[in-house]
């Protein structure tokens with residue numbers, strides 16, 4: 001078995017294990033704190049999931065680098081493989097009992113996206129991709145949609161936790177797209193939004209000021225499902241997640257031009 005396939009197996013095992021924790025503690029009394037802003041939450045479940053994933057990686061893949069949202073990662077500097085982990089994407093949803101959240105695990109080989117796994121524990125939907133081998137949901141190949149018209153497209157977006165105080169708040173883009181698309185959703189999990197583009201449930205998605213752990217798995221899953229990912233000007237996708245546009249490819253340029261001021 002190739003090393004990427006072995007890593008996929010481990011990533012799937014870890015995503016399912018973290019997803020089990022999320023399912024078991026869903027709608028129970030959990031501790032909730034804040035991070036960068038009063039609306040930026042972190043729960044004991046974010047920490048428990050991250051601990052489980054990072055501890056297992058330390059045992060089973062001690063030479064690999066790890067970037068994990070809540071800070072448990074470590075980087076030897078010379079690692080070939082780098083795990084980029086969002087232990088619970090959709091924390092605000094989780095804290096409110098709103099049933100849309102997931103675990104996201106992306107793995108890069110020498111800075112290239114190699115493996116991506118996103119697991120929604122309530123729907124028991126596991127999305128995965130290996131570079132060059134396509135993308136799947138629960139083992140079945142997924143493809144982006146065929147839609148060519150923005151006016152018939154279902155889109156999604158999101159807003160960063162500095163939305164109350166920042167001028168770059170995505171609200172002008174949102175207003176413009178509400179008037180252009182069939183509908184625009186804001187459902188609170190960037191990693192699942194990307195997987196929904198990959199599987200054709202959404203035709204496109206954009207967001208500003210995401211982080212590497214939000215997009216590390218989802219970018220590869222969209223690409224391997226035949227979609228396109230870029231920054232706001234159509235340039236290469238940003239691993240930082242600062243500018244993210246992901247579509248079925250067919251509506252990509254139209255979405256970019258509408259998102260730009262002149263569009």
Ligand code: IPD
Pocket residue numbers: 086088089090091092157158159160161187188189190191207209210214
């Ligand atoms: C957030 C979610 C949300 C997006 C935010 C992210 P978190 O991640 O993905 O959909 O709009 O920008 O920060 O905090 O739940 O892991």
Ligand code: CA
Pocket residue numbers: 086088089090190213214
């Ligand atoms: Ca996230």
Ligand code: CA
Pocket residue numbers: 046069086087088089090091
């Ligand atoms: Ca998170």
